Amino acid sequence: MRRRGVGRVVIVLVAVLATGAAVTAATGFWGGEKPAETGKDLPAATAKVTRQTLVDTRTENGELGHGAPVEVTGKLAGTLTALPAVGLTVERGQAIYWVDDTSVVLLYGTLPVYRPLGPDTEGTDVEQFENNLAALGYRGFTADRKYTVQTATAVKKWQKDLGLPETGTIEQGRIHYAAGPVRVDGHKAAVGADVAPDAPLLSYTGSARLITVELGVADKRLAVKAAPVTVILPDDRTTPGSITGTATVLVPASGTPGSQATTIIEVTVAVADQNALAGLDEAAVKVVFSASRRENVLTVPVAALLARSEGGYGVEVANGTTTKIVAVETGLFSGGRVEISGEGLDEDMTVGMPS
Incomplete structure (x- = not known):
């Protein structure tokens, strides 16, 4: 009887193991x-x-133009005798307007004019002016922070070429600085008007065509300076661009009931191949941003x-x-x-x- 009981236990155990293997295989x-x-x-x-x-991309609407205009105000007293035509590009060494039939000259730089320049003057503004003088082809001086006798001699030659009195000094207001070539955007005064101190005479933009995109504050992550973008033109052609500037702008309320002022991120995009924009002066385009990569x-x-x-x-x-x-x-x-x-x-x- 004991041997028969053991046999039944073994049979049950084998059955349990077989069932467990089947469940394991199934699950x-x-x-x-x-x-x-x-x-x-x-x-x-x-x-x-x-x-x-x-690459995580976002496509936003943009406006092709020349960027925000900059106003030029009068610094020399006299009569406004001429203005360059709207749409004309003015480059280094050329007149940006005329007072008493003498030219106010455009030069390249970021430091605005704040004083006259002459012998024994020293500073960053002297170096900026001398670099321009050298770029225009005048020699015989060292382009540094010191306005020397040699600088004055070169200035006299420059003044003679411009038809100005050969004084060797630069009166405040005789030159105007911009970052590069400019495009005349509009006239703010009429020829023949008296030039009052700080009265607007004209406005200009950069000569290169730029794209402006308005983003919401929540999309600020897209506005990374120097980041590459892709521009989709109205005919669906694409051209590469890059972000050259960003600014936080407060847009006033519209005046309608319930409207509120809003904050936007204004992004400026430059296109290296300006030939790709041939025939387009102002147009609606699309800009593809790479949010992350x-x-x-x-x-x-x-x-x-x-x-x-x-x-x-x-x-x-x-x-x-x-x-x-x-x-x-x-x-x-x-x-x-x-x-x-x-x-x-x-x-x-x-x-x-x-x-």
């Missing part, structure tokens, strides 16, 4: 993999893990992501006839793909695409 407890007995256990659709560069990262289609019950995401990796869920960290989303990282992931792996 995928062998190292997290689930052997596929039939094709229905594999994903219906798959995709490859790729290694690539992802991730180089050489693993990616999968966004649709391959699976929400995990314990939180986060995973992907179903297929290997031969088995699959397993691998936890992943997501990064940049762009163009229907997502950056992923996780243990055991590699390029060219096959992942399931849930139907």
Whole structure:
């Protein structure tokens, strides 16, 4: 009787083990993999893990023009005798307006005129002026912070060429500085008018065509100076550009009931190939910003992501006839793909695409 009891225990134990093996195979407890007995256990659709560069882009409307105009005010007393034509480009050494039939000359620089210049004057403004004089072809002096006798001699030659009295000194208001060539945008005074101190005479913009884009404050991350952009022209041609400036601008309320002032980010975009803008003076364009960029990262289609019950995401990796869920960290989303990282992931792996 005792031997028959032991036999029954062994038979029950074998049965339990067999049942446990069957449950384990069915529920995928062998190292997290689930052997596929039939094709229905594999994903219906798959995709490859790729290694690539992802770029998050945003397209915004922009206006092609010449940028915000700058006003020129009178510094020399007298009568306004001539103005350059609207639309004309004025370059270094040329007259930007005329007072008492003598020219006020455009030079290049960022430091405005604030005093007369003559022998024994020293400073950054002297160096800026002497650099311009040298660029115009006048020699015999050293372009530095000191206005010397040699500088005065070169100035007399310059004044003679301009038809000015050969004094060797520069009266305040005889020159006007701009960052580069300018395009006359409009006239603010009539020829024949008396030039009053600080009264506006004309306005100008830069000579190069620029693009202005208005962004909301929430999109400030797009406005990174020197960042490259792509400009889409009205005929759908594209040309590269770069962000040359940003400014925070307060837009006043419109005056209608309930309207409020708003703050915008004004972005200036320059186009290096000005020939690409031929025939376009003012036009509506589109600007494609690169908000962020991730180089050489693993990616999968966004649709391959699976929400995990314990939180986060995973992907179903297929290997031969088995699959397993691998936890992943997501990064940049762009163009229907997502950056992923996780243990055991590699390029060219096959992942399931849930139907």
